[in-house]
Amino acid sequence: MANPGYGKRSAPDQLPRTNDDFAQLPRREAAIAAYLDRLPDGADISVKTLAKHLPYGQCALGTALNHLQEAGHLRRGRECLAADDGSSRWITRSWWSRTARDDDWWAAFTRGDVPKQQQRPTRSRAHILLAALGRTAPVLSLSQTDCATLAPLVSDWFERGASEDDVLRALTAGLPTPVHHPAALVRNRLTSKLPPSPAPRPPLRVLECANCGAPGRPESLPGGRCSACRGERAPAQPPAPLSAPTVHDRAAQIRAAMSQRRREKAHA
Numbered sequence: 001m002a003n004p005g006y007g008k009r010s011a012p013d014q015l016p017r018t019n020d021d022f023a024q025l026p027r028r029e030a031a032i033a034a035y036l037d038r039l040p041d042g043a044d045i046s047v048k049t050l051a052k053h054l055p056y057g058q059c060a061l062g063t064a065l066n067h068l069q070e071a072g073h074l075r076r077g078r079e080c081l082a083a084d085d086g087s088s089r090w091i092t093r094s095w096w097s098r099t100a101r102d103d104d105w106w107a108a109f110t111r112g113d114v115p116k117q118q119q120r121p122t123r124s125r126a127h128i129l130l131a132a133l134g135r136t137a138p139v140l141s142l143s144q145t146d147c148a149t150l151a152p153l154v155s156d157w158f159e160r161g162a163s164e165d166d167v168l169r170a171l172t173a174g175l176p177t178p179v180h181h182p183a184a185l186v187r188n189r190l191t192s193k194l195p196p197s198p199a200p201r202p203p204l205r206v207l208e209c210a211n212c213g214a215p216g217r218p219e220s221l222p223g224g225r226c227s228a229c230r231g232e233r234a235p236a237q238p239p240a241p242l243s244a245p246t247v248h249d250r251a252a253q254i255r256a257a258m259s260q261r262r263r264e265k266a267h268a
Contacts, residue, residue: 002044010041011097012114021098025071028056032064033073037098045094069210069224072100076224077110078215080204093205107218112202126154129164130186137172139179146183153190160195 001007021037022030035054036045047065051058068074075095082088095109108114123131127147134141142150157167170193171186179185206215211229220226 001040001042002046006044006092007042007094008036008039008045009093009095011095011099011101011109014097014099017098022073024100026067028060029064029067029071032056032061033068036068036074036096045096066210066224072102072106073097074224075106075109075207076210077205077207079206082201090206103218103222106207110203110205110207110218112205124151124155125158125164126151129154129167133168133171133186136168137175139175140171140182140186142183142186146186150183150186150190153187153194156194157190161198162195166195 017037022033025033032050032054039045047058047061050056050061054061056064065074069076073096077093077095078090079093080088080090101109105114130142130147130150131144154167157170167190171189175185207218207221207224208215209221209226209229210224212226214226214228216226223230
C-alpha cells in the first residue's frame, strides 16, 4: 500500500467486472491491467513497486502503463485536498478505470462533472446502520421493511457530509418513554433534523503527461501524452515584448532621424 492518501484511486461509474474486460489489449498489458484492477484503492502502483510483484522490468512496466493510459484505463496527475482547518495540499494521484474512457470523459472527470456511480451494494451503508440501530437503542429496533424504507433518508444525511455517529446521535438522543412507533419516530427525526446541503465544491485536479510528467489541461493531453512526447511541433511563440530601455532608445533614434531629415530639407 502507498502512504495514506496516495496510490490507486478508482474512477466512478464503472461497469461490473467480467472476464473480457481487457480482451482488446495486448497480452502483457491485459495481464497488468487485470492485476491493477484487483488491487484495492490506496495500493502503490508505481513502476518501482509493481516491478517487485510482477514478472516485468521497470522499463517494460513503464511502457505498458503508458499503453494503458492511451487505451483510456489510467490517468496520472495531482489533486488538491482541503483539510478541516481550511488548509489544502496537492497530492499525486493515479486514477484507474476498468472501463476504458475517452479523452472527453477524463476531461469531464478532471472538472468533477462525471455522474456518481449508480451501482449500489445489496445492503447499503444506510441500511446497515438502521439494521444495527437496535443494538444502540433497543427501543428503536426496526424490521427489514422499515430499514429498506428509511435507508434513502439516511443516505441523504451521508450525502450532506454526516457520519454514522452524527446520525446515531440524532436518532437516539433524548428518546421519549415509551417509544410507541420506532419507525415513525426515526422517520420524523431523519426528516426534521436533516443537516443543510453543503455548498458544491468542484475538485481541483491536474493531469500529467505519462512520459515526461509535464502538467497540462486535459484537452492538451490526448491519450495522456503532451504534444512534445507525441512528436508534434510546438506552436510558434509570439516574440517577447521589448524592454522599456530598448523602447526609449528606439524612440530617441526615430526622433533624431526625423530632426536630421527636417534640417536636410531646410538646407536644400
